Amino acid sequence: MLQGVFSYLDDTGNPLPRFTAPRCLLERQAVGGCGACHDVCPHEAVQLGPLGDSVTIDPQRCTGCGLCVQVCPSGALEYGLDAPLQSVRDQHGAGDGASLTCPQSGAGGPSVPCLGRVTPALVAAAGAWDTPLDLIHGECAGCPVGSPDVPERLRSVVEQAQALRAPTGQPARVTVRPATEADADRAVRVSRRGAFSALLRGGKQGLARTLPESPLPFLDWSVPEDRTPQEWTWRRLALRPAPPETAAVPWPAPLVDETCIDCPVCANVCPTEAITRDLRPDGGVNLLLNLSACTGCMGCLRSCPPQAIHxxxxxxxxxxxxxILLRESDSVM
Incomplete structure (x- = not known):
């Protein structure tokens, strides 16, 4: 029964990723824009258009492989992470290693439509839980869902996750490999608590499949915490054990030098509003950075008129x- 519960981990049953326009560098009118999602899609399902309709996904072409989400630099495209994270956590509770497979591999165990959906946050979280994670793929050449380079892209994802894990001193134990005949008999093992939770989620998923497909819930941009994509929230949460105070944590983000002209461009183009401009009582401006909310897209760097951002x-x-105080402008009083 649990095999059926875990057979499809996306809790909406919808293959299309959610698109959050305020996070898109095209919608933010960042200099140079961005076409990563369009360029990576193996099925020409992603189309780029004018402002207000910058990214559209053809539901007839989209297979839900997740490669567009994997490469999106700002989290404008995303799938829910709760289900795959919970699966890894439940398998950890059973005392064994965890696995994720693609249905085309023929391997048993929890699966996602394509391992193109695996992101650094998922791998880093498995490392934080000290859970060995097998990512088992099928024959990717000619696959109707993903693309031939999915294994190569997976290895790049693992490298990013391992860089993030390095300051914690506890690297992720992750393996990317093709399926073998023995994998067909892989069983889903979860803890008792995990099994009960899985049954509840399974009932919810079964109900969802009886309803028309719908995207992830609308994101309320008025809630500052929700502006940060789940991917980067989990990357931050996965910094466990806590790194030493002197450890260097890899997290690309901007710095501002003295050539800044105090214009609002960097704050305007920031896809998560990690950069904010606070007006002081004396008329000056403080330019602040919320590092946890920064996705490292560097739209601010490319758009800065005097090129004061590094x-x-x-x-x-x-x-x-x-x-972080990036800049404190002079008083105008």
Whole structure:
């Protein structure tokens, strides 16, 4: 019974990723724009258009492979992470390693439509739980769902996750490999608590499949916490065990130098509003960065008129605990 519960981990039953326009660099009118989702799609399902309709996904062409989500630099395209994360956690509770497979592989165990949906946050979280994770793919050449380079892209995802895990001193134990004949008999093992939760989720998923397909719930942009994509929220949560205070945490983000002209461009193009401009009582402006909300897209760097923004790729853990003062302009009083 649990095999059926886990056979499809996306809790909406919808192959289309959610598109959040305010997070899109095209909608934010960042200089240079972005076409990563269009370029990576193996089925020409992603089309780029004018402002207000910058990204559209053809439901007849989209297979739900997730490659567009995997490469989106700002989290404008995303799938829910709760179900695959919970699956890995439940398998961890059973005392064994965890696995995720693609249905085309013929392997048993929990599956996602394509391993193109695996992101650094998922791998990093498995590392935080110290859970060995097998990512088992099928014959990707000629696959009707993903693309031939899915295994190569997976290895790049693992490299990103391992870089994030490095400061914790506990690397993820993850393997990317093709399926073997023995994998066909892989069983789903979960803890008792995990089994009960899985049954509840299974009932919810069964109900969802009786309803018309719908995208992930609309994101309320008025809630600041929701502006940060789940992917980057989980990357931050996965920094466990806590890195030493002197450890360098890889997290690309902007710095501002003295040539800044105090214009609002960087804040305007920021897809998660990680950069904010606070007006002081004396008429000056403080430019602040919420590092945890920054996706490292560098739309601000490319758009800065005087080119006063530079990328810093590593930060100390303390930088995540409070807003960073990027610039303090002179008083106008």
């Amino acid at each position: 990328e810093q790729r590593e930060w100390l853990p303390a930088a995540f605990r409070a807003p």
